[in-house]
Amino acid sequence: MVKNICVIEGDGIGPEVMAEAIKVLNTVAEKYNHKFVYHYCLAGGAAIDKTGKCLPQETLDKVLSADSTLLGAVGGPKWDNESPENRPEKALLGIRKAMQVYANLRPQKLFKELDSPLKANIVGSGIDIMIVRELVSGVYFGQHSESVENTEKTATDIMKYTENEIKRVAKVAFELSLKRSGNLLLVDKANVLATSKLWRKVVGDMAKSYPNVNVSYMYVDNCAMQLIKNPSKIDVILTENMFGDILSDEASAIVGSIGMAGSCSIGDGSRGFYEAIHGSAPDIAGKDIANPIGMISSASMMLKNSFGMFDEAKSIERAIELFIQNGYRTQDIMQPDKKLVKCSEVGDIICSYIIGRS
Numbered sequence: 125m126v127k128n129i130c131v132i133e134g135d136g137i138g139p140e141v142m143a144e145a146i147k148v149l150n151t152v153a154e155k156y157n158h159k160f161v162y163h164y165c166l167a168g169g170a171a172i173d174k175t176g177k178c179l180p181q182e183t184l185d186k187v188l189s190a191d192s193t194l195l196g197a198v199g200g201p202k203w204d205n206e207s208p209e210n211r212p213e214k215a216l217l218g219i220r221k222a223m224q225v226y227a228n229l230r231p232q233k234l235f236k237e238l239d240s241p242l243k244a245n246i247v248g249s250g251i252d253i254m255i256v257r258e259l260v261s262g263v264y265f266g267q268h269s270e271s272v273e274n275t276e277k278t279a280t281d282i283m284k285y286t287e288n289e290i291k292r293v294a295k296v297a298f299e300l301s302l303k304r305s306g307n308l309l310l311v312d313k314a315n316v317l318a319t320s321k322l323w324r325k326v327v328g329d330m331a332k333s334y335p336n337v338n339v340s341y342m343y344v345d346n347c348a349m350q351l352i353k354n355p356s357k358i359d360v361i362l363t364e365n366m367f368g369d370i371l372s373d374e375a376s377a378i379v380g381s382i383g384m385a386g387s388c389s390i391g392d393g394s395r396g397f398y399e400a401i402h403g404s405a406p407d408i409a410g411k412d413i414a415n416p417i418g419m420i421s422s423a424s425m426m427l428k429n430s431f432g433m434f435d436e437a438k439s440i441e442r443a444i445e446l447f448i449q450n451g452y453r454t455q456d457i458m459q460p461d462k463k464l465v466k467c468s469e470v471g472d473i474i475c476s477y478i479i480g481r482s
């Protein structure tokens with residue numbers, strides 16, 4: 125199979141983790157007789173430096189014509205003084221909106237070999253959570269304004285959801301729940317927010333068509349607490365854009381490191397947008413110590429969700445398991461008596477498991 129992949133390395137550790145994911149994809153292509161054609165594009169700080177714009181039209185055109193897009197991470201202090209419309213993070217929002225990838229899937233699973241900051245009795249029965257986050261609406265896409273009211277500086281951010289925006293992402297979460305435990309948790313703030321009340325109404329109505337899914341509801345503040353007190357009891361979380369952003373960072377910390385988690389953003393077609401959930405990590409950029417497993421997992425999700433390459437994706441997942449089981453660790457997940465490896469070594473080790481050489 126030939127697939128055109130738009131590759132946005134981005135800023136900070138983005139190019140470092142992307143290089144490892146590309147090694148892995150090349151190995152999969154060789155083993156399974158596929159051809160992946162990479163179209164390298166600029167977005168974020170790197171694009172501002174070269175073109176003055178955080179999201180050049182050329183990149184947007186490539187993203188919309190490729191079979192799928194991989195992104196490292198964008199942003200960093202160098203571009204903090206850009207205008208709000210040209211900040212690196214705006215590029216991300218622009219790509220997500222243009223692709224209409226409204227459902228962001230963020231699996232968070234604790235490998236039994238890795239340490240969680242939570243006590244052993246809490247993680248005893250394991251952590252395996254799937255967060256389904258709405259990605260192209262809500263407060264991040266609402267109007268943001270600043271004004272002066274009665275001589276006082278004032279700022280406003282508008283959070284808006286339509287019924288259809290909720291329905292389409294909820295459908296993804298219902299279908300996923302059917303393939304997992306059948307338990308779906310809607311996380312909101314329905315005691316305060318009108319948007320949350322609409323989410324409850326829409327999801328409640330849809331539940332009638334999914335008799336095999338048990339829907340429950342939780343306020344976001346309680347969910348932040350339950351993720352730490354009872355993570356094993358949570359399976360699929362469905363939530364709006366900003367709550368999903370915050371809760372998935374929290375969930376990534378309890379499964380060991382933010383560097384381990386991949387993500388997949390999908391819409392109506394097969395084309396998707398794949399990125400690790402971490403940012404550009406300026407504090408460790410250029411040191412060859414970043415954990416690229418989140419980016420490699422994102423590439424694996426692309427093979428499965430956009431290209432229907434199930435065996436290929438499984439071979440990557442299995443290789444990541446072997447990497448961990450055989451004691452290899454990047455600095456963020458290092459434990460006593462384990463083998464510390466650099467970011468640039470991770471892809472090679474994982475590739476060796478894919479081809480079955482180790």
Ligand code: NAD
Binds near residue numbers: 200
């Ligand atoms: P971050 O995720 O970049 O870093 C948070 C912490 O996690 C840091 O201590 C970092 O060293 C560590 N970390 C992150 N990824 C890691 C990895 N792969 N391996 C090991 N450690 C890792 O979040 P931040 O510091 O809040 O943001 C830094 C920049 O990234 C900001 O400009 C922010 O806007 C941007 N950002 C971009 C994205 C994206 O591109 N999708 C997402 C979040 C933040």
